[in-house]
Amino acid sequence: MGTRGTAGAGRPRSGSSRSGRLRGGVDWISAGLAGLILVSATACASPGTAPAAGPTAVESSSESAAPPTAAGATQSAGVPAADQAQPPQPSSAGTALEVLATIPVKGRAPKTGYSRDQFGQAWADVDRNGCDTRNDMLRRDLSSLALKPGTGDCVVLSGILNDPYTSTLINFLRGSSTSDAVQIDHVVALSDAWQKGAQQLSEDQRLSFANDPLNLLAVDGPTNQRKSDGDAATWLPPNKSFRCEYVARQISVKAGYGLWVTQAEHDAMARVLGDCPDTAAPTASTAVAAPPARAEPQPAPAPPPAPAPAPAPKDAAPAAVYYANCAAARAAGAAPLRAGQPGYREQMDGDRDGIACE
Template identity: 55%
Template sequence: MSGVSTQQRPLRRTALVVAVVLVLAAAGCGPTASGAGLGPSGSPNAVALAQLAKLTVRAPGSMAGYRRDRYGPAWADVDHNGCDTRDDVLARDLTAVRRDSDGCTVLSGSLHDPYTGRTIAFRRGARTSTAVQIDHLVPLANAWRTGARGWSADKRKRLANDPANLVAVDGPANESKGDQDASTWLPPNVGYRCRYVAGQVRVKANYGLWVTPAEHDAIARILHGCGAGSDPGGPDPSGPDPSAPDPSAPGTGVPSSGATSAAPTVHPGSWCGTPDARGRTAGGTAMVCTGPAGERPRWRTAN
């Protein structure tokens, strides 16, 4: 006859069941590991889609009154750490960072550029610093025409310096983007597009900005193409999105080698990257990228 009492047997059976469940979970057989308990709504791109669904969709507002300084001085030290925002982002996104003796100024480093997939050696200098630029995921001019025009100066300054809206990228790619949204420009690195548009959605959701119909549809198409198991927070493991615009297609800002792209849709007065480049407004007015010598060019009406 066993020496174990009838009261002890249920306790041992319970302990055995718990042990078996833990072993199965460690082996990847539990409901969470298999995905059975997660469901489509738990995937990261589904979260971005849910945020997108809550954004207001409306036509772009006026660019009247827009200037870069309406967002405060460029690269203000908003976190009061003694370093300006540009150096904070460079230090965050570059590797092998070397700083000046002031403890802030980034003198050199290496960037694995998310927009192109290239590795860029950064070296601070009058002729070299522009190789790596800090991009606003949601461009400031885009924010202006999708809600920021009516903000307080302090809120605009926070957006302009928010690390969640900033990323160090290839300079020419940043200039080709200008102030375009996802309907007319996407990073040529297809594997980064999920993360790119998901970041834009998060920023717009956090600040209460709206999206245009074309912007909404482009972002939704990309996120739906990411796959239920992919992560918009990193490169898309499913590979190129067949439904996403080709980076060499007209309007993406990255023309293919030897090809002549159709004029992109641009916004009068917004920054542009390549002097003498041509574009058109949504209403069909011919525009040219130009400006006084020594100043950053803008889209202006072509003569």
């Protein structure tokens, strides 16, 4: 910020002649007499007429300035980054009831324009591990797996599912007439999401939503068909012991993608969680897809232990870093951001692979 005023203001003007110097002296004497008169008048005034002293510049910046409240706001002058309001990340902390309280309640939008294609290629390999999302989820949720040779240990031929929706064991066998016995359910149905905010998401965000492990479960096929695109107000798992976890997962997904709930849906979720108020809102890290099973190599000799790093000073604290979006991170030269690095947020990591703004 530049200094106020005009450069050189308040300095006596100098002339080249003696008469100019005399006139300058007279000017200074006149100014001095005027100042004495003004001081005398102020001293004679009654105490009640004295002007109130205004706050100093320091007081104004530390007490009067309002902190930023909008998500993505830039750092305010005089306010450390660590003290500024950060946008909430409701899907990564707190109980499900606490996160539910942050989700907007609105009416259902029209289904106009919805199709499965709005959420990208079905079962795309968004995490780039060489396997499609359906097989990723089968490997994660089934036990006693048999994998098809020559597919990089991706394709699941058979396995056993302990179905969370019905609490029954299901033998999965890959085949044209048997594969549908186990289906991959979108916990928050794509159609339901479309009518509650997903229309405003980008194509990449919708692709991520449709393949997000947090929003996917391997379940009994016929039960999944009966669920269709119902929300918590119209459908809950027959297995009552799983309802708290099911609703908590829906809440985390909706909060994480900025979707809303209807009033009936909100009330149904709150009723379920009333029996389990301490249920945590699950996070992306608790629902990641299992990597493809690989043949384990022979263990190599253990390297000598590395010297322990010097301990950080006790008063050292990591600097708080916040980037409103990937464009801001790239402009700062910080992209790509990896999980654990300052500034990394799951909302910026579209494919949930631990690397944001790739």
